[in-house]
Amino acid sequence: xxxxxxxxxxxxxxxxxxxxxxxxxxxxxxxxxxxxxxxxxxxxxxxxxxxxxxxxxxxxxxxxxxxxxxxxxxxxxxxxxxxxxxxxxxxxxxxxxxxxxxxxxxxxxxxxxxxx
Amino acid sequence: xxxxxxxxxxxxxxxxxxxxxxxxxxxxxxxxxxxxxxxxxxxxxxxxxxxxxxxxxxxxxxxxxxxxxxxxxxxxxxxxxxxxxxxxxxxxxxxxxxxxxxxxxxxxxxxxxxxx
Amino acid sequence: xxxxxxxxxxxxxxxxxxxxxxxxxxxxxxxxxxxxxxxxxxxxxxxxxxxxxxxxxxxxxxxxxxxxxxxxxxxxxxxxxxxxxxxxxxxxxxxxxxxxxxxxxxxxxxxxxxxx
Numbered sequence: 001x002x003x004x005x006x007x008x009x010x011x012x013x014x015x016x017x018x019x020x021x022x023x024x025x026x027x028x029x030x031x032x033x034x035x036x037x038x039x040x041x042x043x044x045x046x047x048x049x050x051x052x053x054x055x056x057x058x059x060x061x062x063x064x065x066x067x068x069x070x071x072x073x074x075x076x077x078x079x080x081x082x083x084x085x086x087x088x089x090x091x092x093x094x095x096x097x098x099x100x101x102x103x104x105x106x107x108x109x110x111x112x113x114x115x116x
Numbered sequence: 117x118x119x120x121x122x123x124x125x126x127x128x129x130x131x132x133x134x135x136x137x138x139x140x141x142x143x144x145x146x147x148x149x150x151x152x153x154x155x156x157x158x159x160x161x162x163x164x165x166x167x168x169x170x171x172x173x174x175x176x177x178x179x180x181x182x183x184x185x186x187x188x189x190x191x192x193x194x195x196x197x198x199x200x201x202x203x204x205x206x207x208x209x210x211x212x213x214x215x216x217x218x219x220x221x222x223x224x225x226x227x228x229x230x231x232x
Numbered sequence: 233x234x235x236x237x238x239x240x241x242x243x244x245x246x247x248x249x250x251x252x253x254x255x256x257x258x259x260x261x262x263x264x265x266x267x268x269x270x271x272x273x274x275x276x277x278x279x280x281x282x283x284x285x286x287x288x289x290x291x292x293x294x295x296x297x298x299x300x301x302x303x304x305x306x307x308x309x310x311x312x313x314x315x316x317x318x319x320x321x322x323x324x325x326x327x328x329x330x331x332x333x334x335x336x337x338x339x340x341x342x343x344x345x346x347x348x
Contacts, residue, residue, distance in 0.1 A: 012323060018294050021253075023324040025324040096215070098214055108328065194243065198243065207244060209243065209244035210340060
């Protein structure tokens with residue numbers, strides 16, 4: 001069965017689709033000088049864009065795994081999350097703390113979505 | 117294709133079903149004063165309950181990702197895990213250490229299961 | 233629908249297949265005295281072997297989650313990764329830092345692949 005890979009970078013594909021299930025790479029911000037709210041905003045906007053390339057959207061999210069560099073900023077993260085998420089289509093979610101690839105990165109999100 | 121969301125909370129759905137695959141949110145204990153064994157017991161009981169709402173069970177688990185706050189308590193965790201798991205239907209499993217949303221939380225588990 | 237479990241160990245199945253999607257357990261090295269490059273080599277060789285048992289391969293990888301014990305060794309990890317990955321079939325990937333089950337373990341990788 002066909003595997004579609006989109007938005008392919010040097011080391012990974014940002015979007016992989018198989019059997020109408022869409023796997024995203026961990027999405028990280030590019031503006032590392034920004035605070036949690038701005039980083040989260042950028043990450044969610046990028047997720048919107050990547051999901052769209054695969055015929056998915058935040059309304060077809062199945063599962064989301066969030067890595068935050070510190071739970072001290074969990075409220076700031078959740079405020080942005082709450083304003084972004086589709087209230088009629090909340091995914092399964094897990095959030096844990098982890099050091100990310102650069103100490104300035106405050107959030108990385110991994111998504112699985114349906115291409116409907 | 118239909119996406120079913122069950123046990124929906126403020127920020128996420130505890131159960132999401134798509135194409136007979138079931139995605140659970142990270143399951144955490146509610147009694148944060150408890151030790152690892154009690155927390156693991158509570159988490160596995162909650163997983164049983166959530167899987168049942170989607171027509172799945174521990175015997176149809178595909179993949180399990182366990183986050184423990186300290187590997188110092190890995191033996192205590194595994195003892196409870198060993199007594200809970202279906203020996204005829206062991207899932208794929210990964211366990212890593214991570215700080216969780218409250219310093220008293222000792223374990224969080226993310227599951228993917230089949231709805232058969 | 234049939235769930236196939238292969239390479240079953242005491243606590244988990246190293247390979248679980250369902251609906252032509254293959255879930256691997258977290259793959260870790262066995263030679264814990266080795267450096268990152270050697271550990272990564274061993275992990276990727278093991279992944280090749282496990283995927284093959286399920287009719288999958290690195291060319292059908294969908295998603296890969298890498299846990300490294302320290303991003304100080306991320307370059308060493310990526311060098312091995314770059315030489316292993318199929319450049320025509322890069323998976324979605326996320327990498328975060330986490331303490332692993334033994335302080336000498338430098339890398340653990342979780343894969344989802346297609347059995348085509």
